[in-house]
Amino acid sequence: MTTINKKRRLGRNVSIVGAGMSAFGAFKEKDSRDLFSEAFQEMMGHMDQGIDIEDIECGYIGNYSSDLFEHQGHTAPIMADWLGMTPVPMTRIENACASSGSALREGVMAIASGMYDIVLVGGVEKMTNLATDQVTDVLASAADGLYEVPSGLTFPGIFGALAKAHMDRYETNLDHLLKVAIKNHHNGALNPKAQFNVTIQSLMERRKSRAQERGQPVPDWQTDMDFLNDAQANPWIAWPLRLYDCAPITDGGSCVLLVASEIAGNFTDKPIHIAGIGQATGRPLHDAEELTSLSSAKAAAAQAYEMAGVTPQDINLAEVHDCFTIAEIIATEDLGFFAPGEGPRAVDEGRTARTGDHPINTSGGLKAKGHPVGASGVAQVIEIFHQLRGEAGERQVPNANLEFGLTHNVGGTGGTCVVNILRRG
Amino acid sequence: MTTINKKRRLGRNVSIVGAGMSAFGAFKEKDSRDLFSEAFQEMMGHMDQGIDIEDIECGYIGNYSSDLFEHQGHTAPIMADWLGMTPVPMTRIENACASSGSALREGVMAIASGMYDIVLVGGVEKMTNLATDQVTDVLASAADGLYEVPSGLTFPGIFGALAKAHMDRYETNLDHLLKVAIKNHHNGALNPKAQFNVTIQSLMERRKSRAQERGQPVPDWQTDMDFLNDAQANPWIAWPLRLYDCAPITDGGSCVLLVASEIAGNFTDKPIHIAGIGQATGRPLHDAEELTSLSSAKAAAAQAYEMAGVTPQDINLAEVHDCFTIAEIIATEDLGFFAPGEGPRAVDEGRTARTGDHPINTSGGLKAKGHPVGASGVAQVIEIFHQLRGEAGERQVPNANLEFGLTHNVGGTGGTCVVNILRRG
Numbered sequence: 001m002t003t004i005n006k007k008r009r010l011g012r013n014v015s016i017v018g019a020g021m022s023a024f025g026a027f028k029e030k031d032s033r034d035l036f037s038e039a040f041q042e043m044m045g046h047m048d049q050g051i052d053i054e055d056i057e058c059g060y061i062g063n064y065s066s067d068l069f070e071h072q073g074h075t076a077p078i079m080a081d082w083l084g085m086t087p088v089p090m091t092r093i094e095n096a097c098a099s100s101g102s103a104l105r106e107g108v109m110a111i112a113s114g115m116y117d118i119v120l121v122g123g124v125e126k127m128t129n130l131a132t133d134q135v136t137d138v139l140a141s142a143a144d145g146l147y148e149v150p151s152g153l154t155f156p157g158i159f160g161a162l163a164k165a166h167m168d169r170y171e172t173n174l175d176h177l178l179k180v181a182i183k184n185h186h187n188g189a190l191n192p193k194a195q196f197n198v199t200i201q202s203l204m205e206r207r208k209s210r211a212q213e214r215g216q217p218v219p220d221w222q223t224d225m226d227f228l229n230d231a232q233a234n235p236w237i238a239w240p241l242r243l244y245d246c247a248p249i250t251d252g253g254s255c256v257l258l259v260a261s262e263i264a265g266n267f268t269d270k271p272i273h274i275a276g277i278g279q280a281t282g283r284p285l286h287d288a289e290e291l292t293s294l295s296s297a298k299a300a301a302a303q304a305y306e307m308a309g310v311t312p313q314d315i316n317l318a319e320v321h322d323c324f325t326i327a328e329i330i331a332t333e334d335l336g337f338f339a340p341g342e343g344p345r346a347v348d349e350g351r352t353a354r355t356g357d358h359p360i361n362t363s364g365g366l367k368a369k370g371h372p373v374g375a376s377g378v379a380q381v382i383e384i385f386h387q388l389r390g391e392a393g394e395r396q397v398p399n400a401n402l403e404f405g406l407t408h409n410v411g412g413t414g415g416t417c418v419v420n421i422l423r424r425g
Numbered sequence: 426m427t428t429i430n431k432k433r434r435l436g437r438n439v440s441i442v443g444a445g446m447s448a449f450g451a452f453k454e455k456d457s458r459d460l461f462s463e464a465f466q467e468m469m470g471h472m473d474q475g476i477d478i479e480d481i482e483c484g485y486i487g488n489y490s491s492d493l494f495e496h497q498g499h500t501a502p503i504m505a506d507w508l509g510m511t512p513v514p515m516t517r518i519e520n521a522c523a524s525s526g527s528a529l530r531e532g533v534m535a536i537a538s539g540m541y542d543i544v545l546v547g548g549v550e551k552m553t554n555l556a557t558d559q560v561t562d563v564l565a566s567a568a569d570g571l572y573e574v575p576s577g578l579t580f581p582g583i584f585g586a587l588a589k590a591h592m593d594r595y596e597t598n599l600d601h602l603l604k605v606a607i608k609n610h611h612n613g614a615l616n617p618k619a620q621f622n623v624t625i626q627s628l629m630e631r632r633k634s635r636a637q638e639r640g641q642p643v644p645d646w647q648t649d650m651d652f653l654n655d656a657q658a659n660p661w662i663a664w665p666l667r668l669y670d671c672a673p674i675t676d677g678g679s680c681v682l683l684v685a686s687e688i689a690g691n692f693t694d695k696p697i698h699i700a701g702i703g704q705a706t707g708r709p710l711h712d713a714e715e716l717t718s719l720s721s722a723k724a725a726a727a728q729a730y731e732m733a734g735v736t737p738q739d740i741n742l743a744e745v746h747d748c749f750t751i752a753e754i755i756a757t758e759d760l761g762f763f764a765p766g767e768g769p770r771a772v773d774e775g776r777t778a779r780t781g782d783h784p785i786n787t788s789g790g791l792k793a794k795g796h797p798v799g800a801s802g803v804a805q806v807i808e809i810f811h812q813l814r815g816e817a818g819e820r821q822v823p824n825a826n827l828e829f830g831l832t833h834n835v836g837g838t839g840g841t842c843v844v845n846i847l848r849r850g
Contacts, residue, residue, distance in 0.1 A: 006482070008539075008540050008541070009539055009540075010538055010539050010540060011436040011437070011537070011538055011539035012436070012538075033571070057431070064498060065492045065498050067490045067492035067493050067566065068492050068493065068498075070570070071566050071570065072566055072570045073489060073490050073493075073519065073521055073563075073566045073567045074519070074520065074521035074566075074567040074568075074836055074837045074840055074841070075519075076519075076520060076706075076841070077520070077706040077707065077721075077836070077837065077840030077841050078569055078709075078840065080706040081569070081706065081708050081709060081712075081840070085706070086705075086706045086707055086708050086720075086721075087705040087706050087707065087720060087721060087724040088705070088706060089530075089704035089705055089706060089725075089841075090706050090841075091518060091519075091520055091527050091530075091531070091704070091841075092518070092519040092520060093516060093517070093518065093519075094498065094499070094500075094501075094516075094517040094518075094519055095499065095501060095502070095516055095517060096498055096499035102516050105514075105516075106516070106531055106534075108538075109531075109534050109535050109538035109540055110534050110538075111538075112436070112537075112538035112539060112540070113435055113436055113437075113533075113534035113535075113536075113537035113538040114433075114434055114435050114436035114537060115433050115434075115435060115534055115537070115702075116433070138498075141492060141496050141497055141498045141499075142498045142499040143499075144503055144506070145495070145496065145497045146458070277540075279514035279516075280511075280512040280513070280514055281501075281502040281505040281506065281510070281511045281512050281513060281514060281515050282502065282511055282512065283506050283511050284503075284506060287506075295511075295512060296502075296511075296512060299512040300514075411499055411502070412499045412502065415499050415502030415503065415506070416499070416501070416502050416514075416515075416516075
């Protein structure tokens with residue numbers, strides 16, 4: 001493909017000046033409107049120098065399938081009405097679990113085009129009103145219905161196949177996968193918005209205490225790894241993936257405010273700039289060149305790096321799409337942080353921990369923070385926004401010189417990948 | 426709202442240099458991929474100076490609900506794969522029946538942003554695989570599920586209410602509505618791609634011949650108006666709307682190729698330029714200021730006129746969103762072609778006929794051409810493209826000096842409206 005490697009530049013620079021997200025979790029009483037409003041109100045209430053809602057000129061909502069989850073289409077104008085923003089144009093962007101990653105790209109281009117100066121970009125998904133088997137079915141409709149779905153695989157099976165391919169080709173083993181879960185829960189425990197705001201260690205202790213309280217035999221787990229290796233506590237879902245290798249089903253909303261960089265100073269002294277954006281499509285898995293990598297991720301990353309003028313080694317931290325533990329390992333290789341097959345060793349060596357040289361998913365990732373699919377891409381951006389501004393609280397990366405952060409947001413089986421690179425102002 | 430009336434300008438000009446659409450109709454054997462491929466192949470085969478598929482850098486697909494119609498989400502990358510375009514980024518845009526109107530706007534801004542020079546914009550919907558009551562239900566999910574749907578109205582009922590309001594307030598009568606249908610079928614009869622490529626008069630004659638062949642009593646219809654006033658031939662759907670007041674359920678795909686205006690000459694000697702784009706949201710109907718007008722249409726039109734630097738009287742022809750006959754009448758008033766309440770008289774006087782001073786829906790409109798909801802916005806643009814280029818064949822508007830054409834694409838009950846103004850190069 002000749003055009004994909006072209007040099008791409010925005011006509012105007014774009015910055016992020018505000019961010020908000022709802023709590024992520026399972027909320028019986030909340031629908032999409034509630035979740036998105038919660039995110040929006042948090043953002044509006046935390047703008048460094050305030051903003052009038054009437055100054056927002058345009059909006060984008062990433063959402064995978066309010067159609068199937070809530071039997072509600074045409075979600076964007078409904079949100080505009082709910083937030084009191086009519087007649088401002090609002091558009092829904094759908095690229096499966098990469099919907100709000102793509103929405104951010106549309107918001108960036110809308111400003112760069114010259115049409116707008118101030119644009120709202122968010123994402124939302126309400127998932128827990130359906131039973132787990134129904135959610136699995138809705139998510140499966142993000143795979144190719146002609147090629148992938150008839151194989152009988154749903155997403156745990158698909159990512160199980162990628163994990164098996166990685167294990168066959170490289171030194172990857174089951175412990176590597178579990179260590180990704182342990183790390184991300186460790187980060188999630190420091191994130192008050194996370195669905196699993198708890199370490200695996202604490203989950204284990206809770207289970208032991210509960211057994212004791214009930215007078216049941218107390219399991220003989222000494223470490224979190226013992227717990228995760230117990231097939232009763234951590235059952236197989238789709239070999240080699242177990243329950244704790246999978247991101248949860250989540251309700252949540254997220255949003256950021258984008259502005260033309262030349263006016264960012266009107267809103268904050270600490271704007272975060274869009275340095276590079278990349279998006280690419282990939283072929284269904286039966287037609288993929290290999291199963292140990294996503295071609296769309298490599299293409300999107302190449303675009304974003306080229307545009308930002310940086311290399312993978314310039315990236316100080318990243319939020320990557322860990323819908324399953326193996327997906328995080330593959331992402332760190334596709335993004336060039338580690339060579340192909342070296343991702344697992346990096347996990348072993350703690351390089352992807354919050355205190356490592358390549359911190360990955362300091363928010364807890366999709367695994368612990370939760371994965372309301374349409375909201376996840378912007379939620380990743382929000383974590384980088386706070387980290388680069390040095391306001392991530394207990395989970396702040398211990399590096400005073402953070403400059404570049406990256407987000408990696410995957411849709412389906414890699415049909416879409418969006419990579420954004422953010423830079424501290 | 427302070428910002429909606431702001432002057433908006435694109436950083437770079439954008440032109441349309443190619444267009445293609447599938448036949449519109451009910452096709453048992455075709456799914457979304459087939460329909461969109463058909464549109465794409467027609468476009469590629471009719472580029473004035475050819476194009477290499479590898480030169481297309483980015484794509485947008487307007488689609489309302491492949492989720493509910495085909496149980497397939499993540500439609501955009503599937504189309505990229507199906508057309509052989511991976512890894513080019515492709516994004517689905519959803520704004521109900523205005524999805525591809527919105528997709529065009531995203532494509533325009535993507536080029537104006539400086540990121541891309543050559544962008545594919547299309548729309549597709551596969552609807553006829555569901556039964557009519559199911560389609561009605563899917564479409565109803567484009568209304569507000571909290572406010573509008575619980576009233577029990579589906580879209581024919583909603584637009585019936587608008588028609589009644591218009592009749593109560595102005596001199597509008599049932600004949601005015603029927604005359605819109607007659608006009609649009611008259612135009613559709615000249616459009617080989619139309620689902621109803623036939624006049625009402627011909628439909629009437631066919632029914633009479635069939636009765637005669639079967640030895641049944643031959644109805645005593647002398648004119649198309651007799652036929653449409655016969656409640657057997659044209660049953661009531663939702664008073665005051667009858668069957669022939671409603672657009673049909675349709676399968677179809679459509680696409681156009683957008684390029685930066687400075688390179689349009691590489692593709693054609695007859696580019697059509699984007700002169701103005703406007704999009705706006707509107708509140709649900711219970712909260713609307715009035716039922717005889719759509720506030721989103723007026724806001725979107727004001728933006729598009731301002732940007733194009735023209736007035737309604739400069740527009741030589743328009744494709745408007747006639748999902749129901751009353752919707753066309755209201756559109757011609759909202760767009761400022763006629764004063765509020767004057768739309769019906771303009772129909773009476775033939776001013777909106779192909780030969781009138783304000784030709785409306787020369788393609789046959791949604792009413793006769795068909796309404797594959799996600800494809801309709803771009804299909805409107807295609808009609809204007811061909812008319813401004815003087816290549817609309819038998820249905821060419823008899824005006825040698827066509828300069829400006831307009832499209833008006835509505836989502837839901839006016840939750841979204843997109844207005845585009847095109848200019849001959």
